[in-house]
Amino acid sequence: MSGLLRRSGYRVFARRDGYAGWTRHRNAMRAMTTQSAFEIRRQSLDALRRLLTHAFSTVPFYRDAWTAIGFAPSAHVALDDLQRLPMLTKNDLRDRKEDLISLAVPERDRHIDLTGGTTGTQTSFYRDNACRVARFGRQWGILEQCGYQPGQKRALIWGSHADLGPAHSGLSLRRALRRFASADETLCCTVMTDADMRAYHQRLCAFQPAVVYGYPNAIEQFARFIARERLKPITAGRIFCTAERLLERQRELFQRAFGGDVFNLYCSREHGCVAFECSRHRGFHVDAGSVVLEILRDGRPARPGEEGDIVITDLLNYATPFIRYATGDRATASNSRCDCGSPLPTFEALDGRTADIIHLPNGGVVAGLMLDDLFTQLPEITHAQFVQEHLTSLDVNVVVKPGTDPSIEIAMLAEIRELIGPELTIRRLGPRPDARRERC
Numbered sequence: 001m002s003g004l005l006r007r008s009g010y011r012v013f014a015r016r017d018g019y020a021g022w023t024r025h026r027n028a029m030r031a032m033t034t035q036s037a038f039e040i041r042r043q044s045l046d047a048l049r050r051l052l053t054h055a056f057s058t059v060p061f062y063r064d065a066w067t068a069i070g071f072a073p074s075a076h077v078a079l080d081d082l083q084r085l086p087m088l089t090k091n092d093l094r095d096r097k098e099d100l101i102s103l104a105v106p107e108r109d110r111h112i113d114l115t116g117g118t119t120g121t122q123t124s125f126y127r128d129n130a131c132r133v134a135r136f137g138r139q140w141g142i143l144e145q146c147g148y149q150p151g152q153k154r155a156l157i158w159g160s161h162a163d164l165g166p167a168h169s170g171l172s173l174r175r176a177l178r179r180f181a182s183a184d185e186t187l188c189c190t191v192m193t194d195a196d197m198r199a200y201h202q203r204l205c206a207f208q209p210a211v212v213y214g215y216p217n218a219i220e221q222f223a224r225f226i227a228r229e230r231l232k233p234i235t236a237g238r239i240f241c242t243a244e245r246l247l248e249r250q251r252e253l254f255q256r257a258f259g260g261d262v263f264n265l266y267c268s269r270e271h272g273c274v275a276f277e278c279s280r281h282r283g284f285h286v287d288a289g290s291v292v293l294e295i296l297r298d299g300r301p302a303r304p305g306e307e308g309d310i311v312i313t314d315l316l317n318y319a320t321p322f323i324r325y326a327t328g329d330r331a332t333a334s335n336s337r338c339d340c341g342s343p344l345p346t347f348e349a350l351d352g353r354t355a356d357i358i359h360l361p362n363g364g365v366v367a368g369l370m371l372d373d374l375f376t377q378l379p380e381i382t383h384a385q386f387v388q389e390h391l392t393s394l395d396v397n398v399v400v401k402p403g404t405d406p407s408i409e410i411a412m413l414a415e416i417r418e419l420i421g422p423e424l425t426i427r428r429l430g431p432r433p434d435a436r437r438e439r440c
């Protein structure tokens, strides 16, 4: 009964948050799994032609870049023609941000968001409203393929509260209703002390989640804490991992710790959730209704079994179109059909995106991913690297733009101090010209 109420409440709040119509996209995503591979390819191609035409006629960046190579979209463009187009890099996104905004999408229809920060080039971009709704719906379509329904109770082990949405803010009654409808219990993993994890364990014992969802490294810390302290096991039917690489030892640990099936998702801040494991767990299925996903090795399509760079064309975003976007992630290519029967394209494994953890002298930990978000407001810092060789100190190497005011570095160190607390000594090293924003 409470599940039904939660599902109804969830729909009400989704409408209030501007996602009216999301169920149509959820249904479209689900329907794709029953269509033929030929039909899916045809739909992707239609969506690609629409996007390329839109980008060429309304986005200065693409008009200039494609004119320079003699390319103009037409009704005869094939999926393979994508390979003729130049890549969109993270530097392009930052340095040509204004030129990448479509002139046809009015400002009132644009929603700002931030790219992921794994390479030191984090910047802002826009989504149009239709894209937000479609992405929201298709993401639920993906989660439902994995057996997770809206309204099911979820233990969330997640990053900053800014990412957690309106369920975690607002007036008390509305907030309580939202919390009931979203059915989340949240452990903010920015810093997890033993006391935090003990309190969270107590909350989950009463909450009895159906799903555990979050960063693999943070879930691992929590699972190990439960085992080390010999606490009552938390059982959950499904564990969803996202944002970081999931290691096989972590998958086994989560199955043992929570007694459930572990699903790996490929999601990013730029595109949302675009690939997922089915219950066979033999690689990823790509949501071909929302992206064209290429895996490139030395600039050519990777052969089955070869590792390469993931390049994404987002079929949904018309405000800041991402066409052949070099994500910085890596995966192993595949051309096999999954024996679950899904016709969606597949790739074998996600090979990149490992994020580590900073250990604090008091036994607490800081999710390495959180360091990426620190520099959002500090574009003068172009690259950063964090190294922890001792339990009592953290080394920080950064590269700043020439002529940057020294106060920017002071602000950066203050941000790091606020995140990790007073116990670690921060050592500012460098600048090192080869530094990258790598995590601890």
Ligand SMILES: [Zn+2]
Pocket: 278, 279, 280, 285, 338, 339, 340, 341, 342
């Ligand atoms: Zn499958």
